[in-house]
Amino acid sequence: MKVYLDNAASTRVDKRVVDAMIPFFTEKYAVPSSQFAHAYGIEAKDAVDGARTLISKKLGGKFPEEIIFTSGGTESNNLAAIGVAFANAEKGKHLITMQTEHNSVLNPFKRLEKEGFEVTYLPVDKDGIVNIDTLRKSIRDDTTLVSIQYGNHETGTVQNIKDIAKVVKEKGALFHTDAAIAWPYLPIDAYKWGIDLITLSPHKFHGPKGIGILFVKKGTKIEKIMNGGYNEFNLRPGTENVPAIIGAKKAIEIFSQKDVAYIASLKKRLLNDIKTNIKDIEINGSMEHSSPHILNLTFKYVEGEAVSLRLDFEGIAVITGSACYSRNLQASYILMAMGREHEQAHGSIRFSLSKYNTEEEIDYTVQKTEEVIKSLRELSPLGKEDRE
């Protein structure tokens, strides 16, 4: 049996998305910027505008031009962090983010530190949740931007961005959230909640790769970070990826909350059955405030890459936060920020689900995980006193 449980990395593109995209490769291949030259251009412009209108509405925005298309979540996060920091540098040079953000947020902030900005990296608790009072106290008169991730890509932990946005707005700073993992699995309402910038990544919910979205509330002071033409309201130069924009639109259009409830039921089944059948596990992340599709567990006394490779032998795809697996040989900085020990990160496994997974696949995964953990623990010198 083949079981893909790495959906937080990327998802299978829905067939309806592919079908919607194809005409924009083979028939409607003009670009929107040719709208004043020919009918092909107008057709492309109309299609892209239709996507903007739909996405803006779904996010609780008010204007289609609040939707900026980029190359992906990474570019959206870079544009939000660097574009807002520089555009507001006269007001202040203090920025706030969180220690468990995705690298595409952390590394732009690190670059900004080299450019003379000061950055506060807020800590998180053992579940990965940021303290709103700590955030409130960290916002200063010269703070221009606060960026807090909605759902964490490794643990699934979800921040209360509604209350966070309120605090940030009270203090007069701009608020960005990286919602690449959380949305549309979890709701967002840009205007009602007071969010100025939102990063989205359609390939995380059955859309195509190569397209990202940055919602920028009208009136937000932001400048472009790449130099080129005047595309995307002069904020993001480069030829619009029209087929991918149409694919993103379709993925958003067909996304169903019924699927979310189904995925959440699979996650519950997976966790409960693992808990019943495998001893000495720990949950990494909040269970109460959690994305419905991500489950991160530590299997004590074994190493995560060994677990994932053994599961791969059985056709099951997962990833680990172990140092052995990471390209920088560091244990997951996210689990470390949550106060985990190296040993706990060492045996961590992320299962991430999608609407294409079945109950049979979950049952098979539990059975194989039990076998793999049993076999690797037999090899392991750790925890023997507790187990023998």
Place this chain on the structure above:
Amino acid sequence: MYPKIIKEHFADPKNVGKIKNPTNIGSFTTPTGAKAIFYFLIENNVVKDIKYQIAGCPFAIAVCSILSEYAKGKSIDGLKKITMSSLEQFFKIPQEKEDCINMSLNAFLNGLEMTK
């Protein structure tokens, strides 16, 4: 990404476990939480039996298995001379796996040096 020999030994590691009355034991732990222990039965400078326990990645596990098979019946004087580069006769060592492989090799070499 994984050489064939690593995959094979990782899928079915040989000589796993403990020896009841070992003459030598060697272990090594990494700061990242991995650990390997080798148990030897050495008679007249020759490895009569060898077993190990390991909590590590596929490379670390496979290297324990490869070393255990290689060492059986061999003189410890020759085995003490094994280095990272001598492992290259079995597979090409990826740079990012050096620490993991080193752990297994160090546990093995520590065992040859340290009597129980």
